[in-house]
Amino acid sequence: MDIIIIGGGTSGLLSALVMEKEGHNVTIFEKEDVIGGLCRSEKIGDYTVDIGVHAITMLNNGPLIRILNKYSRYIPNFKNYGEYYVKTDKLNKVPVSMHEWMTTPIIPNKDKILVTSKIMDLMTTGFTKEASVYDIIKDMGLNETSINFFNTISYFLSGEDMKNTPLWRFFTGAGYIPEDDILPFIYKDMKINPLKSTIVKKFGTERIINILNDGFLTSIKNGSKKYINKFTNEQRYWTQGYPIGGVQSICNCITYSLKSTKIKNEEVKKIVKDGKKYVVKTNEGEYIADTIIYSAPSYLLPKIAKIDKIQRNKEKLKNIKFTKSTTIWVGDKTNYFPYMGSEIWIDNPCWASTVSNYDESLAPKGKHLMGFSFVNSTKERALETIENKLNINLDKADMVYVQETIPEQASCSIGQFFVYPKIDDSFYVVGTDADPRSMGITRAAYSVEVMISEFKNVYDTPKNI
Numbered sequence: 001m002d003i004i005i006i007g008g009g010t011s012g013l014l015s016a017l018v019m020e021k022e023g024h025n026v027t028i029f030e031k032e033d034v035i036g037g038l039c040r041s042e043k044i045g046d047y048t049v050d051i052g053v054h055a056i057t058m059l060n061n062g063p064l065i066r067i068l069n070k071y072s073r074y075i076p077n078f079k080n081y082g083e084y085y086v087k088t089d090k091l092n093k094v095p096v097s098m099h100e101w102m103t104t105p106i107i108p109n110k111d112k113i114l115v116t117s118k119i120m121d122l123m124t125t126g127f128t129k130e131a132s133v134y135d136i137i138k139d140m141g142l143n144e145t146s147i148n149f150f151n152t153i154s155y156f157l158s159g160e161d162m163k164n165t166p167l168w169r170f171f172t173g174a175g176y177i178p179e180d181d182i183l184p185f186i187y188k189d190m191k192i193n194p195l196k197s198t199i200v201k202k203f204g205t206e207r208i209i210n211i212l213n214d215g216f217l218t219s220i221k222n223g224s225k226k227y228i229n230k231f232t233n234e235q236r237y238w239t240q241g242y243p244i245g246g247v248q249s250i251c252n253c254i255t256y257s258l259k260s261t262k263i264k265n266e267e268v269k270k271i272v273k274d275g276k277k278y279v280v281k282t283n284e285g286e287y288i289a290d291t292i293i294y295s296a297p298s299y300l301l302p303k304i305a306k307i308d309k310i311q312r313n314k315e316k317l318k319n320i321k322f323t324k325s326t327t328i329w330v331g332d333k334t335n336y337f338p339y340m341g342s343e344i345w346i347d348n349p350c351w352a353s354t355v356s357n358y359d360e361s362l363a364p365k366g367k368h369l370m371g372f373s374f375v376n377s378t379k380e381r382a383l384e385t386i387e388n389k390l391n392i393n394l395d396k397a398d399m400v401y402v403q404e405t406i407p408e409q410a411s412c413s414i415g416q417f418f419v420y421p422k423i424d425d426s427f428y429v430v431g432t433d434a435d436p437r438s439m440g441i442t443r444a445a446y447s448v449e450v451m452i453s454e455f456k457n458v459y460d461t462p463k464n465i
């Protein structure tokens with residue numbers, strides 16, 4: 001089968017890998033001179049900087065690892081990421097477990113008790129899918145630092161502030177509630193039969209029917225014992241890592257595993273249907289495919305794809321919200337974060353990390369490479385925040401490089417529209433706007449797994465829904 005993939009980012013490359021190994025004839029179209037999309041590194045002088053500060057999640061049994069294990073000849077070498085910290089007079093772990101919430105110096109003692117009992121409360125009484133983080137904390141009487149802390153955490157969990165961050169994202173992001181448990185609701189909203197997905201294989205139809213019939217609120221309540229156990233347990237349920245060689249090595253492992261896939265450096269301008277086939281048009285030519293896998297931003301689909309089902313969803317697609325981020329890379333002889341992990345700044349939400357702690361070769365000898373990713377900040381404010389916080393003069397640093405990027409094709413805000421990976425007969429969509437679970441590379445990989453299950457038609461037959 002002739003398959004054309006539009007976009008050579010993580011989701012496009014993973015799709016190519018799977019399809020090639022399944023025996024198809026694959027061509028990727030990438031508009032930039034380089035492939036990798038946002039999962040790329042570039043040379044700035046003697047430094048190797050990534051596009052944005054990255055930590056790759058779910059390395060224990062997540063979708064990226066599942067796909068790479070099955071199809072790739074190479075797997076990146078990940079170094080354990082370490083912890084997320086907030087600095088007061090010392091470094092404090094971002095609290096996840098009940099014990100950590102009760103002992104963290106980040107928020108006042110009164111707030112520790114309020115927050116811990118609220119989390120237990122919500123797991124016992126349940127909450128609605130539409131509730132935001134702010135809806136819950138606004139009447140709790142928390143002090144300003146605690147409120148700012150929740151706002152910052154919200155940005156990292158969803159790309160949006162606490163008013164627009166769904167409460168379920170807080171619970172799934174912390175690992176208390178499995179991410180798959182929210183899928184039936186999201187799919188139902190998307191008017192997709194929730195039984196048509198990989199989650200059926202995992203949970204079975206009965207469990208999904210129960211979740212749907214009970215409603216979000218009660219399903220949380222029914223699972224509360226299990227969720228509370230996770231909260232009261234000290235154990236972290238997720239693993240995170242940083243790839244040696246920078247995020248480029250994820251992209252490289254996939255491309256080095258490709259054998260027959262062709263990569264064309266052409267921007268796709270139009271896709272039209274011709275009977276059962278699709279015609280892909282670029283400035284250079286026209287190409288015919290049996291199947292399309294589209295991994296570029298979905299909000300551009302109505303402009304590019306003149307296909308009925310896509311045009312019918314025009315407004316929803318155009319309104320997909322994404323977040324802008326500003327990353328500042330600093331190379332210097334002083335290492336401001338001489339530990340594995342990241343520091344989270346609350347006043348101007350930022351996460352900062354020394355990536356050369358994981359791989360010294362990313363910086364020249366005797367120098368360190370530090371990344372500062374800000375959400376919702378201007379470049380000027382970001383630079384000023386770094387100077388004030390670290391008490392440094394960036395003019396004197398060895399290297400300063402500014403990146404202004406869009407971190408996700410879709411944020412995870414309340415009411416966000418996600419495209420289901422099968423949009424037309426043989427037209428699939430992958431990428432971070434095609435799955436509500438997790439964020440970043442993990443989310444891109446989830447969308448590829450659902451796409452594959454649809455492509456291979458491996459889902460249960462719908463019964464009662």
Ligand SMILES: Cc1cc2nc3c(=O)[nH]c(=O)nc-3n(C[C@H](O)[C@H](O)[C@H](O)COP(=O)(O)OP(=O)(O)OC[C@H]3O[C@@H](n4cnc5c(N)ncnc54)[C@H](O)[C@@H]3O)c2cc1C
Nearest residue numbers: 007009010011031037038052054055268296431432440441
């Ligand atoms: C600041 C920042 C921090 C981040 N932090 C993390 C993190 O900690 N952990 C994590 O997992 N992820 C993180 N990410 C996100 C992660 O990098 C992305 O989610 C992931 O790389 C997206 O992959 P994708 O394939 O869905 O999309 P993209 O990488 O956006 O790929 C889309 C590709 O399509 C191409 N394209 C677009 N239009 C066309 C067209 N018409 N024709 C041909 N080609 C086209 C683009 O050039 C691009 O290469 C971060 C990103 C940024 C910017």
